[in-house]
Amino acid sequence: MKKDTQAPILQQQRHAQDSDAHNHNSHHKKHTDSHSHSHSHTHDHGKAPLILYFIGLVAAVLGLLLSNQSQLIQNSLFALASITAGYHVIVLEGLGETIERTKKANWFTPNSHILMGLAAIGASLLGNYWEGCLLILIFSGAHFLEEYAEGKSQREITQLMKLNPTTARLLQEDGSTKEVVVSTLKIGDRLSVLNGDQVPIDGRILSGTTAIDESAINGESMPAEKTVGDLVYASTINGTGSFTMEVTKTNENTVFAKILELVSHNQTNQTKVASIIQRFEPKYVNAVLIVVILLMLAGPTLLAWTWSESIYKGLVLLVAASPCALAAATVSVTLSATSHLAKKGVLSKGSAYLSQFATIQAIAFDKTGTLTQGKPQMTHHYFSPQVSDTQFLTDLIVSLEKQSSHPLAQAVINGFPNASTIDLINVNNQTGQGLMTTYQGKNYRIGKPSSFEAVATDITQQHDQWAAAGQTVVYVACNEEVLAVLSFLDVAKDYAKTTIEYFNREGIHTSMITGDAAKTAEAIGQSLGIQEIIGNVMPEDKARLISEQKERYGTNAMVGDGINDAPALVNAAVGIAMGEGTDVAVEVSDIVLMKNDLNKLVQTHQTAKKMNRIIRQNLVFSMAVVLFLVFVTLTNRADITLSVIIHEGSTLVVILNGLRLLLH
Known part of the structure; x- marks a missing residue:
């Protein structure tokens, strides 16, 4: 159902939607509170963290502009920059998450935020305020950018709610009609549906004939002709005829209500894909802290170092082992990939989805409007x-x-x-x-x-x-x-065949899941070379089939454009929407092809694979640099200056390596 079709109906019903949307969203909020509570204290601080970060950035730039003759002022500005830029990430999130993890595990469980904070403090204690400031700026900046790119806030279903009918024309015993709220309707009630109306609820036609646009439910591009005895569904659009109908389902049990329920349920059960750094973060941080403490204690007792010398070397090791380059290893790559794709008309709602898309073993397509033009x-x-x-x-x-x-x-x-x-x-x-x-x-x-x-x-x-x-x-x-x-x-789109051929060559299972008739689906699917063709599918079945594919093949993707695709798009590991499709499909998807160009889907997969490859290169290089610095520190061949130079150099290398994607 396209925007221009929906607009008149939505305008007529706008006055009655607010209360229903509020009630549903309240239910949705209660359902998701338990899921999001554990992160609410660390991620819900409004614009204050960014404001503090930019204050720190300005202070750091001012410090760099000052000459060495103003050492005290310069160092003060660097210290101010470290405090303001790192307050949210290091203190609120780092310290807060460390306390929370420790309570839950009954064991000291720090994260890399704490390590970066200690590294910055160590660098400052050694007199290198700029190095400490730089570590905080890079890490905090990377954190904010990654948070923005990942889109951690839950995807709203507001657009979907706007399409839910809220009023109906209830037939009275004397033949007159009365406008009532849909939620008050009971099975057996008789309703009048005029031409151009939205069907208010699921039911059966008692009298009259018409043609109804059911694309919101089954994705079928051609209106279905309806007469006495035929079933009609809530939220579909009546054509030029008028009819009376009998309610056969309560409001909460309609097909459209099930779409809402599936989208809401699948949203609240999504899990964020942990990155390599996140998975190994606790072990890495604990290892670094233990090694630094042991080195500081072993120096005077086993290696004949003075306490001052031992503490100095321990702090040098802390700076050397801090994952500075690691912090930039993924962000530069993901931002380059998303920027590159955006120029080509592909929008990604998070680098994690691109990373997953590169590793899919199965991809499913809707037919109407996705693989085909959507117009006969x-x-x-x-x-x-x-x-x-x-x-x-x-x-x-x-x-x-x-x-x-x-x-x-x-x-x-x-x-x-x-x-x-x-x-x-x-x-x-x-x-x-x-x-x-x-x-x-x-x-x-x-x-x-x-x-x-x-x-x-x-x-x-x-x-x-x-x-x-x-x-x-x-x-x-x-x-x-x-x-x-x-x-x-409904003929195939340009690049539809070459797109299917590409994924087939990549060893990725291709399938078409559509509400269209089986014969129509077979005709289109076979001409495109799709491996599995499933027709006559209702929205809830699409979501189920996607779940089955996920179990059978592993990481999967779903490409669609309609409201009926929403549950499947959310249920897939990666949901991909055609940008000219419904607002709902775009809203709940992870990747959007703005120009409905299937060739961009191939380019996105190729870019995502290259992004993952560069991320692996950066991670290996960054860890190699850390191991090298640790080695030269332990063998008395490094000081804070060498650590700073190599850290800055390695960070620059991984950033430049990531920027290669802009030239892809």
């Missing part, structure tokens, strides 16, 4: 040999369709670009019968095959051939004698 095109036409003037019949068909609002109408017009317009009057569009008109004393009709009785063999053969290939077929008749057959298909 006329693919074939056949005129019976009995038609003496095919040009006249073509002109008549186009003239009829020009007065229709059916989605196939434009496809017919585009399919016959050389047709002329005939002035027709009394064009009727009846649901279940199609387009009808009378011209020069003859009755002409365009409709679905099931609405015609006696059909010639050649017409039937064409119908069967095209229908078997998953195409939608309509007949054109004169006085109920079928003279022409037209077929339509």
Whole structure:
């Protein structure tokens, strides 16, 4: 369901949505509080941390601008920069998380924040205030940038809530209607749904015929024709007809409500992918602290050092072992990757998702609007040999369709670009019968095959051939004698086939999961070379199938564009949305292809793989530098100056290595 379709309905219902959205969000908040509580004290400080960091950055720049003659002022500015820039990361988060971890583990469990703070203090005690300041600025800056890139705040479902119907026209016993809140409806209530309305709740049609846009539920691009006895679903859009319906499900049990529930549930159960540094952080920090303390104690007792000399060497080791380059090892790479992709129209909501995307073993695609254009095109036409003037019949068909609002109408017009317009009057569009008109004393009709009785063999053969290939077929008749057959298909997008071929070559399992009919899905999927094709799938089934693929193959991705894709997008390890799709799909996804260009998906995977490769290079190099500095420190071949030079040099190297992605 696209924005322009939703807007009028949303505007009509805006007054009634606020209370329902508030109630649902309150429930959602209660559901997620327990999940987020443990981090609330460390990550919810508003803009204050960034303001303090920039104050520290300004103080550091001012200190650098001062000459060495102002040593006291310069060092004071560096000290001020260290305190302000590191207050949030080192004191609030580092100390706070260390205390929390220690209480939980009943064992001293520091993190790298503490180590960086001690390293900065050590450098300052040795008189190198700039080195201590630089360590804090790099580490804190990297932390803020990574926090921003990762998008730690939970993804909202506000846009999804706006599409949830809130009012309905309840039929009274005297035949009048009364506007009521949807949540008050009961099974068995009768409702009136007018043309252009949103269907307020799941139910069954009692009287009337219409065509309903059900793309919000099943992703089907063509409206479904509905008549007495057919099921209708909440949040779908009614077409030109009006009908009365009987409520068959309560508000909380509708198909759309299940979409909301699945998105909310899957959001609150996501786990952040730990980086290599995070996984080994506690062990590394403890090892460094133990080695430094042992060195300080062993110096006077075993190595005949003075206490002053021993403390000095211990602090040098602390600076040498601090993961300065490690702090920049991933940030420069991830920012380069995201910037590079952004220029190509690909937005990532976190480097962790890009990193995961590089390692996927399976990728699933929605069909309509993702692999296909989302709009049907006329693919074939056949005129019976009995038609003496095919040009006249073509002109008549186009003239009829020009007065229709059916989605196939434009496809017919585009399919016959050389047709002329005939002035027709009394064009009727009846649901279940199609387009009808009378011209020069003859009755002409365009409709679905099931609405015609006696059909010639050649017409039937064409119908069967095209229908078997998953195409939608309509007949054109004169006085109920079928003279022409037209077929339509939602054709594949540019690069769809090459995209599937790429992932197949990479050894990644490809699948298409769609709400479209199985035959249509098979036709498109087989032409693109997709390995697994699953049709007739409802939204909750999509999410289940994605979970099954995750268990079967490992890390997986889902590409979609509709509201019905939202649960699956959230449930996949990496959710990827087409940028011209619904707001909801974009909102809950991890990566967005802004221009709906599937070729960008291939480029994103290639960039993500290169990003991971460079991150591994940086991590190995950074650890090698740390080990080297530790070695030369323990063998009395290094002092604080050498540590500073090598630290700054190694940091510059990993940053420049990461920036290579901008040239990719």
